[in-house]
Amino acid sequence: MITARELALNVLKALETDNKKSDQLLHRMLHHTALNRIDRALATGLVNGVLRYRLQLDFIITRFYHHKLEKAAPVMRNILRLGVYQILFFDKVPDWAAVNECVKLARKYKGERMSKLVNGVLRKITPESVTLEEWLKDKNPVEQLAVKYSHPQWLVERWLDNYGKKLTEEILSYNNQSPLFGFRINRLRTSIREFFSDPIFEAVPHQKCGIEDFFLSKDFNSFEPAVTEGLCTVQNPTQALACLLLNPAPGTRVLDFCAAPGGKSTFLAELMQNSGEITAVDLYEQKLLKTVSHSHALGITIINTAAADARTYKAEKQPDIILLDVPCTGTGVLGRRTELRWKLSPATLQELQVLQAELLDHSAELLGEGGILVYATCSIEPEENDLQIKAFLKRHPDFAFDPESNSIPELFRQGQESSGAILTLPGRHPGFDGGFCQRLRKTKKSTNGYAP
Numbered sequence: 001m002i003t004a005r006e007l008a009l010n011v012l013k014a015l016e017t018d019n020k021k022s023d024q025l026l027h028r029m030l031h032h033t034a035l036n037r038i039d040r041a042l043a044t045g046l047v048n049g050v051l052r053y054r055l056q057l058d059f060i061i062t063r064f065y066h067h068k069l070e071k072a073a074p075v076m077r078n079i080l081r082l083g084v085y086q087i088l089f090f091d092k093v094p095d096w097a098a099v100n101e102c103v104k105l106a107r108k109y110k111g112e113r114m115s116k117l118v119n120g121v122l123r124k125i126t127p128e129s130v131t132l133e134e135w136l137k138d139k140n141p142v143e144q145l146a147v148k149y150s151h152p153q154w155l156v157e158r159w160l161d162n163y164g165k166k167l168t169e170e171i172l173s174y175n176n177q178s179p180l181f182g183f184r185i186n187r188l189r190t191s192i193r194e195f196f197s198d199p200i201f202e203a204v205p206h207q208k209c210g211i212e213d214f215f216l217s218k219d220f221n222s223f224e225p226a227v228t229e230g231l232c233t234v235q236n237p238t239q240a241l242a243c244l245l246l247n248p249a250p251g252t253r254v255l256d257f258c259a260a261p262g263g264k265s266t267f268l269a270e271l272m273q274n275s276g277e278i279t280a281v282d283l284y285e286q287k288l289l290k291t292v293s294h295s296h297a298l299g300i301t302i303i304n305t306a307a308a309d310a311r312t313y314k315a316e317k318q319p320d321i322i323l324l325d326v327p328c329t330g331t332g333v334l335g336r337r338t339e340l341r342w343k344l345s346p347a348t349l350q351e352l353q354v355l356q357a358e359l360l361d362h363s364a365e366l367l368g369e370g371g372i373l374v375y376a377t378c379s380i381e382p383e384e385n386d387l388q389i390k391a392f393l394k395r396h397p398d399f400a401f402d403p404e405s406n407s408i409p410e411l412f413r414q415g416q417e418s419s420g421a422i423l424t425l426p427g428r429h430p431g432f433d434g435g436f437c438q439r440l441r442k443t444k445k446s447t448n449g450y451a452p
Contacts, residue, residue: 004039005082005101006108008046012078015051015339022047022339049089050081051338052176056132056150057081060088063135064124075109076118083122088130099123145169149176151341155331162382167425171380171434174427175335181220182236182431183227185213186298187270190231201226209237209431210411211244216431230297235263238332238424242376242437243267245422246323247407250275255319257281257310257363258326262291262303264376268323269300278303281313311358314366321372322363326356328379332434335426353383360392364399367442372402376437380425385436389421393440402441 002010011025018025026047030040050057061080062069069077079102086098099122107115136144142160146153149172159168183206185192192213196202206217214237217223226232243264248254250273256265259280269278282288285307295303306313310324329349334341356377363373375392377384393399403420411429412422420439424432 002033002035003101004035004042005046006105007033007035007043008050009075009078009082009105009109011043011047012050012081013075016074021337022051046082046085048178048338049085050078051342053085053089053150054081054342055152056147057084059135059147060084060125060130060132061121063130064121073110076106076114079105079109079118080121083118084125087122087125088127095126145172149173151175151334152344154346155341155344158381163425167428170427171425175341177335178218179336179433180216180218180431181223181234182209182239183215183217183223184233184235184240184267184270185215186231186233187213188274188299195226195231207431210429211237211240211409214240228297230299233263233266233294233298235267236336236433237431238378238433238435239263240267241408241412241422241424241435242323242325242374243271244407244409245404245420245437245439246321246372246374247404248272248276248321252276253317253320254278255281255315255322255366257313257322257324257359258283259305259323260284260287260291262288262294264323264325265291265303266294266298266300269295269302270298272302274300274302276302277317279306279315279319280304281306281308281310283307283309311355311362313362318368319366319371321374322367323374323376324359324363325376326352326359326384328352328356328377328384329381330378332378332380332424332426332436336433349381349383353388356384356388357391360388361395364392364396364442369442369444371442373399373440373442374437375440376435378433378435380423380434380436385423386421386438389438389440398442398444399440400443402439404439 007029011022011029014025015022026044058069061084083098083102086093087095099119102122103115103119106118136147142153142157146156151172159171185195204217204219204222206215209216223232227234248268248271252272253276254268256278259265260282262280265278265280280291280303288305288307291305329344329352330337330340360375367373375389379385401420423436424434426434
């Protein structure tokens with residue numbers, strides 16, 4: 001039977017060539033095993049840990065591995081990473097056990113000679129033999145931070161320029177912590193007071209986050225039955241801010257672009273008291289099926305879905321408001337999407353900026369005079385956020401900032417009074433992912449052909 005460590009190795013190997021996300025690969029592989037809950041947690045922890053600390057692990061391994069690590073077979077690199085991660089970061093795993101298990105994996109996948117090499121390298125690596133600060137002291141400041149916090153140098157350099165050293169270190173540190181789960185109470189079926197009057201849920205450690213009907217917890221399993229029953233939804237509170245900024249009234253006609261899997265659509269429906277009309281548009285029909293099933297579980301009846309390209313989609317009726325949650329680099333959620341930091345590049349950022357501008361321009365065409373547009377990302381890059389909005393306003397002088405403070409939690413009101421924008425940075429507010437949202441109003445009559 002496959003072990004937790006071998007499953008973790010298989011996920012890490014697959015990520016080298018598969019475009020799927022680590023959580024998708026983990027879910028698929030765990031589904032076909034008989035591992036118990038403890039071993040499942042171990043496999044998940046190993047995958048996420050190795051992905052978070054990959055650069056630092058490779059930096060350490062190269063001090064003891066007397067060959068070019070980048071030329072080693074992917075399975076060898078990942079076996080060594082798994083071993084070093086356990087030795088340096090897993091207090092509950094004895095070093096000898098971590099080494100022995102990795103030697104077994106090397107023997108199984110690469111033969112006896114490679115197993116001896118793995119044994120020789122890993123037995124030299126201990127918390128005492130690794131003097132990271134000493135090894136880094138002659139490196140430039142960007143490389144020091146990149147290796148210490150295991151992030152690509154180009155990202156570290158960007159954040160230092162944009163946010164300074166103190167905030168950058170906060171972001172880097174936060175991205176390497178295990179993220180809290182965010183939960184949203186379904187106000188159509190219960191209230192947060194009623195929900196936590198149940199002794200089962202009241203006893204589970206949780207904390208408020210400053211947004212009504214949201215709470216945070218390290219424990220997902222205890223709240224899973226409530227999610228299944230439609231009493232609450234898994235959603236990070238940062239995602240709620242765009243919906244609160246939009247502040248739709250009951251009876252509103254809403255267009256939600258790039259909507260799948262539907263977390264924002266369902267929250268909008270709850271804010272609207274399940275009265276009005278929401279059209280959730282996404283390019284991928286398969287993803288929209290999750291929106292439909294999620295809506296049914298929550299008792300929501302006002303969401304319709306449409307599989308279409310949001311750059312060309314035409315609604316039958318003119319929307320009152322549009323939520324545009326664009327594809328982005330996701331640099332605000334690197335702590336949650338562990339492998340994403342290694343897949344991004346400056347070229348990715350440039351490509352996404354073009355797509356975002358196209359989506360904004362088309363959204364602008366669909367709104368009539370007085371229509372509201374909220375633009376949202378899970379990025380902390382200015383080019384995708386405020387600079388993207390500034391460029392949009394130059395192209396569309398018929399739009400203007402539209403502050404909306406009544407619906408925004410007190411925690412986020414300061415600084416958005418005049419611009420109608422909210423930026424959250426990872427680590428700034430405990431439990432909140434990084435992200436950006438901007439509220440705009442169309443100030444002139446529409447010429448898009450909709451009937452008045």
